[in-house]
Amino acid sequence: MNKQRILIITRNLPPLVGGMERLNWHMADELSKYAEVKVIGPQGSAELKPQSVSLSEAPLKPLPLFLFIAACKAVWFALRWKPDVILAGSGLTAPIAWLASKLCGAKSAAYLHGFDITVQDKIYQRLWTPTFKKLDRIIVNSTPTKQLAFAAGVPETKISIVYPGVSLPEHAQPDAAIAAFRQQHGLVGKKIMLSVGRLTTRKGLKEFVEQALPAIVQQVPEAVLVIVGEAPKNSLGAGIQNREEIEQAAAQQGVSEHIKFLGVITDKTQLATAYEAADVHVFPVRHIPDDPEGFGMVAIEAAAHGLPTVAFATGGIVDAVAHGQSGYLVEKDDYPALAEQTVHALNSPLASEGATEFAQNFAWDKFGIKIAETCR
Incomplete structure (x- = not known):
């Protein structure tokens, strides 16, 4: 045939x-x-x-x-x-x-x-x-x-x-690689809140720094927001939040020492190390009716590495985070609740097995089967 x-x-x-x-x-x-x-x-x-x-x-x-x-x-x-x-x-x-x-x-x-x-x-x-x-x-x-x-x-x-897929890691990153990552970026002894993705208005990092980060570091002084990504250059229609705007917001709130920019990481092993070195993935996507978050693939990527996500329950993120299993969802735009839930995730981590089990549902081969069935 x-x-x-x-x-x-x-x-x-x-x-x-x-x-x-x-x-x-x-x-x-x-x-x-x-x-x-x-x-x-x-x-x-x-x-x-x-x-x-x-x-x-x-x-x-x-x-x-x-x-x-x-x-x-x-x-x-x-x-x-x-x-x-x-x-x-x-x-x-x-x-x-x-x-x-x-x-x-x-x-x-x-x-x-x-x-x-x-x-x-x-x-x-x-x-x-x-x-x-x-x-x-x-x-x-x-x-x-x-x-x-x-x-x-x-x-x-x-x-x-058909939900987007994720590349499931074949194995965890070595402890030595994670220790080297923390040493390289001055994160030894820190609680890492990881953000991965393009710096756009919808992603809401500036607002997170202004309205949630001060409360988090007050309760967890060793917490550091580690940002992987940069403003998009060829995206259509996406409003941009550049690094300077986020740094200015941090300075105004007195939390500049609690932010670290790593730029774009395209190497899969390095990105996997960043996920596994972190304590929680923060995903403070804003509720913008004309610019919704379609799904939230990065939350699934984090889960695949056993990293829980704390996010607002907006757009397709409600499908990408299993509350209590792969992370926590809070009411959209409720920054005090987002800060509180992030502190909880830092101090009382979810079992990584729950997150990885949830991510198994989104393996690319399963995505491919569903897409192929739809095309038939």
């Missing part, structure tokens, strides 16, 4: 850094186990593509040029290769997937995150969002994103939830 042919169109792939980029890479990789997969992606992504995937590039910038070249290539693949399914890696490329599918009779689909639906841009809402209703299948990353898609007019029968 001939393998199914799947064409993926996305701007979100490495070397761009972020959760959507990791998801699209793994989506292509996992689907290639069940189908013949070709991808249209941004310039620079071919060098980092999954081995069993064929990838054709379009210029990353400017955005209109990427969309035009991606559309031209999608039409060419539709007419010459005749895929069975054309899948948009985000809402941005959904119109291209729909158009190309009409040329070859393929099924059309898109994997949507919360911001794909709520982005407040008049042109996008007028031209892009209506396309979602025309696609054969909409795949969403969480229960709240499903609700957003339904509110946007997508029939519920077309919507499938």
Whole structure:
């Protein structure tokens, strides 16, 4: 029997850094186990593509040029290769997937995150969002994103939830590596609150520093907020919080000595060491109706390394944190409660086994099976 042919169109792939980029890479990789997969992606992504995937590039910038070249290539693949399914890696490329599918009779689909639906841009809402209703299948990353898609007019029968996946570690990091990490960054004897991700307005680190960190260090003087990540350079629509703003907030609150920036860590072993050296992962995502957190993959990544997460119960984070098992959820925007729960997590740690057990549900191979089933 001939393998199914799947064409993926996305701007979100490495070397761009972020959760959507990791998801699209793994989506292509996992689907290639069940189908013949070709991808249209941004310039620079071919060098980092999954081995069993064929990838054709379009210029990353400017955005209109990427969309035009991606559309031209999608039409060419539709007419010459005749895929069975054309899948948009985000809402941005959904119109291209729909158009190309009409040329070859393929099924059309898109994997949507919360911001794909709520982005407040008049042109996008007028031209892009209506396309979602025309696609054969909409795949969403969480229960709240499903609700957003339904509110946007997508029939519920077309919507499938497939949670993002996680790379499960094969083994724990050696004690010597963790000790070296603490020594290198001046964290010996400290309680580490880890934050991993891009510095955007939605992630809320500045507000966490202003409204929660002072109360935490008052009760746990050895607590240090260790930040892995930086402001995004090529993200579309995300408001930015830069390092200087966060440092200024810390200085105003008198907690500058309790913050340490490590920048972006792309090496998997180094990032695993950071997770396993930490005492708690803090995820103070703000509730912004027009910019929701679609899922919260970093909470699953932390859980995979046995690290609990303390977060606001907003957006898709409610699906990414199992309260009392892989961490704690508090009412959105309740910073005193967030501080109190973080202190509790530092002083009375959850068993790491509960977090790792929860993370097992999100292994990439399970994600791949569900995506493949949806594409069929």
